[in-house]
Amino acid sequence: MATKSWEERVADKRSRLDKTIPAEWRIKTMPSGNSFMSYPKESGILSGDELAITESNATDLVRKLANGELTSVAVTTAFCKRAALAQQLLNCNLEFFPEMALAQAKGLDDYYAQHKKPGLECTMGYVAWIGKYDTEDSVLVTMLRKAGAVFYVKTSVPQSLMVCETLNNVIGRTVNPRNKNWSCGGSSGGEGAIVGFRGGVIGVGTDIGGSIRVPSAFNNLFGLRPSHGRLPYANMANSMEGQETIHSVCGPMCHTIDDLRLFVTSVLAQSPWRYDAKVLPMPWRPAEEDAARQKLSSGGLTLGFYSCDGNVLPHPPILRAVDTVVAKAKEAGHTVVSWEPYKHPYAVDLANRIYAADGGADVFNTLKESGEPAIPNFKDLINPTLPKLDINRVWDANLEKWHFQNEYLAKLRALEEKLGREVDAIIAPITPTAAVRHDQFKYYGYATAINVLDFTSVVVPVTFADKSIDVKDASFQPLSDMDKVVQAEYDAEAYDGAPVAVQIIGRRLTEEKTIAIAEHLAKLLGN
């Protein structure tokens, strides 16, 4: 059918994407320097009001929209402008549609009546999918629209979605707004970059092995990886669809915990379980939140923490971040105890076997359709010559996962019996590195162990790497080959200023409680 080469299809796509930016939003002279964070102000493209809007949080914007202080067109215009700058500076957008967004913002429902369907392209970083169009909105998008959200861009993801950096053959690499030499993370990396840049106020990511949490951490954002079944995923595109040993979940990335809660409550208020059979009939539970808050105010939390998972030791900035959060929690009177991460290396190995279960067939078949090559990062993960798992071995993997989860619960109960109190959450690294240099994301384990457990996790920004404090540990002895590779990457100079975060981990389906605890810890940190 397709007679064009993959390179020609890419060129065509890029040219169409480029044309989505109106002349008045175009950057005349590209800024020099590595950081783009101050450029929106200097550009002259956004007005003072527009800068203020794009630097607000969603909760405030919703309030101002509700009482008439702001119009939806004004807000949408401001973010579209900033997203246009992001496209030119960060290379984070795969599809950009300010016109459609403004039409929606104006309440122009006749646009939809005329076009019958949203009609957006959905490339998801695959050359073969150029020219593939959405036939319907996902359940999540439908609900966010009903809640008043306006969509104007689909941001970039790595080819396959299975990588924690953002690189594909369609638009190339997306960079970190704080420093173009750093990755924006992945797989929801375009989303992390644009929200970090405030070209959007709440981003949506999916996470099967860190893909919400890593871009949140690398862009100084809060991020929620809810447990499977809490938020609707129906009608979304993905690779390896139907792989259900480790479920991909979707969740928000934003600048404040209030916005994170706004996102979740807005969706749950619409009974998503009536639309997506995988969603549990579990509305937002204020009682769970209240119970957690009572503990917070009395210094009555019990928190576990770990700095090393037994496979790879994090870089100095990350170790400092965990220490900082632990110290703040202790200062506030909470009980903080060391948690030995139970069999994490085993869980990481299990996750890797599951991700590679089809020998990459699903992804490589999509690449073959267009002839595009695999990105190097993906080849690191999954070797296309691997054999597929036999179905009985898939079932064995399902069982292994369940047994591991049950053993983990037993270890938690044992600690609780020893302490005589419930463990409320665990403080841990989410990556071994601060926002990583390009092509240097090698170890997924801090994220993936939590995916195997299907625990709730909230990313909390803590600090920035500081070359004067975070000096390289000269006495380091590697725990593993991977540890050696990761540790060798540390360079205090190169990482100076890079965002550093931790994750706050709660048991399965404890979103209300874990968000409340994360909010409290963020306040103790002064965020």
Add this chain to the structure above:
Amino acid sequence: MATKSWEERVADKRSRLDKTIPAEWRIKTMPSGNSFMSYPKESGILSGDELAITESNATDLVRKLANGELTSVAVTTAFCKRAALAQQLLNCNLEFFPEMALAQAKGLDDYYAQHKKPGLECTMGYVAWIGKYDTEDSVLVTMLRKAGAVFYVKTSVPQSLMVCETLNNVIGRTVNPRNKNWSCGGSSGGEGAIVGFRGGVIGVGTDIGGSIRVPSAFNNLFGLRPSHGRLPYANMANSMEGQETIHSVCGPMCHTIDDLRLFVTSVLAQSPWRYDAKVLPMPWRPAEEDAARQKLSSGGLTLGFYSCDGNVLPHPPILRAVDTVVAKAKEAGHTVVSWEPYKHPYAVDLANRIYAADGGADVFNTLKESGEPAIPNFKDLINPTLPKLDINRVWDANLEKWHFQNEYLAKLRALEEKLGREVDAIIAPITPTAAVRHDQFKYYGYATAINVLDFTSVVVPVTFADKSIDVKDASFQPLSDMDKVVQAEYDAEAYDGAPVAVQIIGRRLTEEKTIAIAEHLAKLLGN
């Protein structure tokens, strides 16, 4: 390793099982006639008090135990005696352990201290598993013990568990206490038979394709198939473990709805989600129950119903049962509308492909270990020469299931929009036949479509087949080859008196509501 033939191993097992019955509980002269229901009274083995105990419901027994009217030893003795009769008459027990039960009943914890582990054999109907012993209690058993339950027997199941009759090479066939020519159902058929016979007051079954609901229906019992994730399943034995496209779930079978609720609330009160990672942190929700009860009292329920799933027309007694429930609900002022079972033949085909996904490898490998032959019923279902599904086809099946589930929800919403009110539950057949004659259970679809949906289902006994009313339909035109086979089996004379039930189906994870509605309908029926 094993040098004995499978026949020798079976002979040894049967002899050991036979010795579990004390001399004073042995039947001297086997009763003539097909029904055994009146035998316990005639046997002289049970005292009047013991007959009364075994004919009580669990809720009353719990009350009397609590206020000292009854002792645990008295209750356990009574049921052990009756279970011993059941073993001799129905052939329903795989492992029987009155001694251990009485020790537990006496509070003799030193029995466990001495033996260190429960130490029960777990054959699950496989010859290869003779001599395999439990190493620990399942989470469910642990919780039931804590709630005061006393265990004394493991009842029979079909080889593989994948069949709705109860036949294996270990102890042969289990029969229905109402008529030995009828099946007790399966896979939890020994449990259905013993509870139907009141050799037990609450039975526990597992259901991946009808295995709780069919024995409940065939033994005039209430049965609950909860949605996946509501009750703990960890550390239970099964075939095809790790197959998670259609989850097996566990649930109670009993004589009253009160007992069914007692079982569920007793388990949920113990926070099973802290022990089994698959269990949702969802305590019993009285608010859901109250909301349903408000509708009941005002005649405000909206119920769908169907009599035929588009594949196979049920026998006349079943059609009459659905009509009876519909008429009673209408009389009580509720709105009852016809529900067109959406794509049930597709769902049934999907379920069959999933059950056969490994080409029977898991089951046939276990048979090969001992050399025992497959039971004919299992061979009907899964041909051992079938190819295994490739992993990408397994993922496709997962997706197909999810899409079907979502479409089903959309159809329900469409009906609700038309009616302007919520559909509370659906009344439907659970089998196309009343308690079926041996080896005649051919069509699983009424049960399996609900497993594919993972909807909550409560079996409600309705009536008994009556040769004077339920005459064969001479004008019958088959919908399918299977329909022809099933319809040919109907014989008003042979089925006269056989138990007939319906299932009351609610959406996923609506146990509180669906139980409340089932209770109401049972009361309208005079149960």
